[in-house]
Amino acid sequence: MDLEAQIQLLIDDAPHDGITPQLVAAIAPALKAIAHQLRYPQYYILQSLESEWVLTTLSNRANPQLEKRVVYAFPTLKDATVTSSAGLDSQVIATAIPVTHILFQLLALEPVDSIVFFETPGMTNNTVEVRRTDLQNQIQQKLQPSNTRKRVPPDIA
Known part of the structure; x- marks a missing residue:
């Protein structure tokens, strides 16, 4: 599924509350920009049988308190x-999910700091890390009103 179809599916599956589909459409350029930097249109995510994503906690080697x-x-x-x-744990399954x-x-996903995308099959040393804070910042920039718009002067009346 190409990125445009993935975005359309996100919009179609969004709650029809009059706001969410428009928000998804507004942040779509940021989602697509990051997705274009990745190699595959879908990735496999490890999930519990209840569809909860499997989290891994990583510690900094130099400073183990940093996780x-x-x-x-x-x-x-x-x-x-x-x-x-996943191959050993019957409670964990791998599910294909579109990248967007x-x-x-x-x-x-509040408890998640990053998604680590493995980019080369069979290898674990070629990864792209997408930090939640970086993604949120890119989306905030897309949602802010354009700075190029002329502001109405306060003394217009």
């Missing part, structure tokens, strides 16, 4: 099952 929580996104089903414990949907979910 971040990440979700791994694998390019193939084989990578998801071989690289992780992963990015969209990242916005709402």
